[in-house]
Amino acid sequence: MTGRRASILSLVLGMGLGVTATVVGLAQAGRLAPERPEVLVALGQTLEVEHRQVDLLLERDDVARAIETLEQRRTQPWPSAEAGGTVAIQLKRDLYGRLLRLRLDHPDVDPKTKGELLAMAEEGLQGAPEDFEEELFTSRLLAIKGELLEEMGRDDEALEVYERALEINQRLLDAELGSGSP
Amino acid sequence: MSSNRKDRSAQGRGPRTESAPGPGRGRSGEPGRGRSGNNGHVLRSSWEEELRAGQQAEGEAGSVEDELAIVHLLRHAAAPEVLAEAAAARLWQDIDEGIEAQRPAPWWKVGWVRWVGTAAVSAAALTLVIVAWPDDTTPQSTDLGEVASAESTASLLQAQFEMLAPKARAEVDAQVDDGRAAMRSELLAQAAQTGRTMGGAP
Numbered sequence: 001m002t003g004r005r006a007s008i009l010s011l012v013l014g015m016g017l018g019v020t021a022t023v024v025g026l027a028q029a030g031r032l033a034p035e036r037p038e039v040l041v042a043l044g045q046t047l048e049v050e051h052r053q054v055d056l057l058l059e060r061d062d063v064a065r066a067i068e069t070l071e072q073r074r075t076q077p078w079p080s081a082e083a084g085g086t087v088a089i090q091l092k093r094d095l096y097g098r099l100l101r102l103r104l105d106h107p108d109v110d111p112k113t114k115g116e117l118l119a120m121a122e123e124g125l126q127g128a129p130e131d132f133e134e135e136l137f138t139s140r141l142l143a144i145k146g147e148l149l150e151e152m153g154r155d156d157e158a159l160e161v162y163e164r165a166l167e168i169n170q171r172l173l174d175a176e177l178g179s180g181s182p
Numbered sequence: 183m184s185s186n187r188k189d190r191s192a193q194g195r196g197p198r199t200e201s202a203p204g205p206g207r208g209r210s211g212e213p214g215r216g217r218s219g220n221n222g223h224v225l226r227s228s229w230e231e232e233l234r235a236g237q238q239a240e241g242e243a244g245s246v247e248d249e250l251a252i253v254h255l256l257r258h259a260a261a262p263e264v265l266a267e268a269a270a271a272r273l274w275q276d277i278d279e280g281i282e283a284q285r286p287a288p289w290w291k292v293g294w295v296r297w298v299g300t301a302a303v304s305a306a307a308l309t310l311v312i313v314a315w316p317d318d319t320t321p322q323s324t325d326l327g328e329v330a331s332a333e334s335t336a337s338l339l340q341a342q343f344e345m346l347a348p349k350a351r352a353e354v355d356a357q358v359d360d361g362r363a364a365m366r367s368e369l370l371a372q373a374a375q376t377g378r379t380m381g382g383a384p
Contacts, residue, residue, distance in 0.1 A: 034361060037360075037361035037362075037364040037365050037368075038361075038365050040357075040358060040361040041358060041361040041362050041365055044354075044355075044358030044361065045358070048355075048358075085357075087354055087357045087358065087361075090350075090354055091354065094351075094354070135350065136343060136346050136347060136350040137350065139339065139342075139343065140339070140340075140343045143335075143336055143339035143340065143343070144336075146335070146336065146339075147336045150336075162335050162336075162339070165339050166335075166338075166339065169339065169342045169343075169346070172346055172350075173342070173346070176346065176349070
């Protein structure tokens with residue numbers, strides 16, 4: 001290969017490598033990898049089983065036990081973002097969102113006050129690092145928080161929370177449409 | 183015509199016989215030469231006068247245009263009349279326009295087709311604009327009066343969640359799988375390091 005061709009080829013490969021690294025870096029921006037992957041795996045597998053258990057209970061219309069199962073998981077200690085990574089935070093917020101949704105839809109089962117449910121929502125939103133990129137489970141939890149604030153007559157706060165949730169969803173939808181996925 | 187005319191001319195009536203184009207010039211002689219006062223035309227006004235005179239002498243009346251046209255044709259065949267370039271161009275243009283007028287119009291020039299086609303194209307363009315127009319339905323206003331009620335906003339968010347949830351959960355599952363793969367690799371590395379077997383062989 002002549003010197004000139006080699007130069008052009010190296011230039012093209014270098015540019016491609018740089019672009020790839022940039023894209024991967026941007027895609028990974030805001031994501032924290034788990035320092036202890038076994039923590040994440042244990043949490044993920046446990047929650048997978050429990051969610052399936054809740055699915056089965058709901059199919060049998062046993063809402064009380066479904067809520068009880070989720071409550072037991074909620075009260076267990078959750079791994080930190082450093083230990084379990086950002087995925088651990090998402091798993092936590094997913095569970096909190098599912099639990100609160102069930103409680104709002106079935107207020108007669110193990111009734112809680114709006115204040116208690118609101119505290120539960122805020123508890124689920126804690127623990128994320130500052131550069132955590134808010135995702136779908138966060139937006140659902142925010143939406144549920146907005147519902148609770150609305151029902152409590154705190155409209156301004158509800159509005160703010162709704163807007164935050166809508167911004168997250170809009171970003172996700174734009175990304176979804178941009179990728180060409182149906 | 184000719185025979186009658188010749189008979190009358192023989193009798194001294196009717197138009198005189200045609201004169202030669204000019205002394206020393208043949209029939210195919212160059213136009214405009216030897217025809218003093220003609221300026222290259224094969225007919226002279228005297229022809230028409232003599233035709234009319236002969237007609238009156240015979241007690242006839244009417245147009246002599248037909249007779250003049252035949253005489254013109256015969257004379258032109260003998261000595262072609264000069265046609266100026268501009269006049270020739272006008273003639274050809276008239277001929278083309280005549281042909282064009284008699285030619286049936288192409289289907290796309292038919293009146294109703296043109297109107298219908300224009301309307302259809304306009305409708306298609308408008309439809310395309312309306313369909314492709316970016317429609318941002320996300321409520322952005324901070325005005326409480328403009329924000330939908332809690333129930334509708336919450337329903338919207340719930341609907342969006344249900345739409346996006348499968349993919350989000352799949353991504354979470356994938357990352358858990360990555361964690362499993364990392365653990366597996368770590369365990370295998372540890373096993374290789376210690377030199378232990380999985381059982382069976384000593």
